[in-house]
Amino acid sequence: MNRWPLLLGRSVVAAVACVGLGLGLSGCFTERRNEGAQLYATxxxxxxxxxGQGLERLIPPVAGADYIAQHRAELPCLIRKGQKGPLVVNGVDYNQVMPGHDDLTDSQITNLLNFVQQNWGNKNKPYTIREASELLQSCNGSDGQ
Known part of the structure; x- marks a missing residue:
């Protein structure tokens, strides 16, 4: 009995399964890799x-913002809890309310901050999830996820 057709058939099925699995996995990783940009947009x-340009003297920019580099330890809590009161970004005074985002996980906050840290002229060290979670503990904002 010739087994070539059976072996060939199994090889084709295995190849199709690998390609399908590969496409599915790359899709998952691609979504996760771009999560910071998606979270920023949302x-x-x-x-x-x-x-990241802000809105004139009403809302501060995050693009090329000295505040991003100078207040690294505060940024995770700023995202989680929001901000009200005065702050200075690139020498300009701002005093608006920024809403917090309790709906984001520690991991999402990390990805969002890393997107901002590495785009629009910002060349700051990325956060690890562990670092962001530890910094979030200072404002009782860590969800451990």
Missing amino acids: HCASCHGDQ
């Missing part, structure tokens, strides 16, 4: 601008 861009 939660931040309506105020801070789609390119």
Whole structure:
């Protein structure tokens, strides 16, 4: 009995399964890799601008913002709890309310911050999830996820 057709058939099925699995996995990783940009677009861009430019003297920019580098330890809590009161970004005074985002996990906050840390002229060290979670503990904001 010739087994070539049976072996060939199994090889084709295995190849198709590997390709399908590979496409599925790459899709998952691609979504996770771009999560920071997606979170920024959903939660931040309506105020801070789609390119992080802010809104004149009303809403501070995150693009090329000295505040991002100078207040690294405060940023996770700023995202989680929001901000009200005065702050200075690139020498300009701002005093608006920024809503917090209790709906984001520690991991999502990390990805969002890393997106901001590495885009629009910002060249700051990325956060680890552990670092962001530890910093969130200072404002009782860590969810451990």
